[in-house]
Amino acid sequence: MKALYALPLLLSALTGCRSDAPAGIAATGTLEVAELDIGPMVPARVIRVYVEEGDSARIGDTLVLLTQATLQPDIASRQARAQAAEAQLRDLLEGARPAELRRAEAQVAAATAEAERAANDLVRAEQLARSGTVSRQSYDAAKAAAAARAAARLEAEESLRLVREGARAERIQAARAEVAAARAAVAVAEATAADLVLTAPVAGVIFGRHVEPGEVLGAGQAAVTLGELEAPWTRVYVNQHFIPRIHRGQEVVGRLDGLPGRSFTGRVVSINSEAEFTPRIALTEEERADLVFGVKVTFAGDTSGLLKPGLPITVTFMPAPVGPP
Numbered sequence: 055m056k057a058l059y060a061l062p063l064l065l066s067a068l069t070g071c072r073s074d075a076p077a078g079i080a081a082t083g084t085l086e087v088a089e090l091d092i093g094p095m096v097p098a099r100v101i102r103v104y105v106e107e108g109d110s111a112r113i114g115d116t117l118v119l120l121t122q123a124t125l126q127p128d129i130a131s132r133q134a135r136a137q138a139a140e141a142q143l144r145d146l147l148e149g150a151r152p153a154e155l156r157r158a159e160a161q162v163a164a165a166t167a168e169a170e171r172a173a174n175d176l177v178r179a180e181q182l183a184r185s186g187t188v189s190r191q192s193y194d195a196a197k198a199a200a201a202a203r204a205a206a207r208l209e210a211e212e213s214l215r216l217v218r219e220g221a222r223a224e225r226i227q228a229a230r231a232e233v234a235a236a237r238a239a240v241a242v243a244e245a246t247a248a249d250l251v252l253t254a255p256v257a258g259v260i261f262g263r264h265v266e267p268g269e270v271l272g273a274g275q276a277a278v279t280l281g282e283l284e285a286p287w288t289r290v291y292v293n294q295h296f297i298p299r300i301h302r303g304q305e306v307v308g309r310l311d312g313l314p315g316r317s318f319t320g321r322v323v324s325i326n327s328e329a330e331f332t333p334r335i336a337l338t339e340e341e342r343a344d345l346v347f348g349v350k351v352t353f354a355g356d357t358s359g360l361l362k363p364g365l366p367i368t369v370t371f372m373p374a375p376v377g378p379p
Contacts, residue, residue, distance in 0.1 A: 078370040083288035091276035111254040118252040118277045129243045136236035143229040158214040165210035172203035258282045285354040286361040291346040306369045320353040
């Protein structure tokens, strides 16, 4: 009979549902951290590994240095093509040089003189042909020569006009496009070179070193594994009866078994949308029999270094009103 009375008292103490000031909800989970596999985007050979397992890394620290045999010559070749394209564009924008303009003007003057001489020869040949002094064949030759010299003068004048006007807008636009394409090719090669220097994207600890100098890595293959210790988290399983008192953003207090007097502040980041019967961590038969919801709690921003992955942690949810916050 005493056991029958003790069970309701125990449930009441655990839930706190009948009290005017409900107690916090406690649950135990295992600390985890985000693990980042860091590797190159392209195949490359390892030159040097700067870290060992257990080393700390700050944001931007160099972890691994890799190389590609053809990368530097490829960058130099693309830079040369970009410089050539830029020089061509500058030449089109600046227009003709003074020497080119003077040469075109001289060609026009020479062609004009030749055309005038041929025209005068044609006039004389026509007069001689009328008097019968020269043959019809000679007259036709003089006429053809005059026409050819006149055409040459027109060609020289057109060339001078084009030199003075400069390049057409379409040609300049094509040259600009060529420069842009050449610069983009250089940027791609330089980005590839930068990708061969693997750096830490976040602060953390090296969990795994997977390569040695001289090895060749494939694209996407991990060289090291980095754990983000400043954002530890845990997933605890809470009885269905307590879920209405838990919401996203709610503050929790975490405590480690080895440091019962030290508390760590965390927040609820997600609550599973579906219940389950068997949580990953089930300590008693009663817990295994109840419907539970997984609740993810993060301790982001913790810099103490005490929240290490694998440690069990007990989190207590601060009392919150029933229903939406």
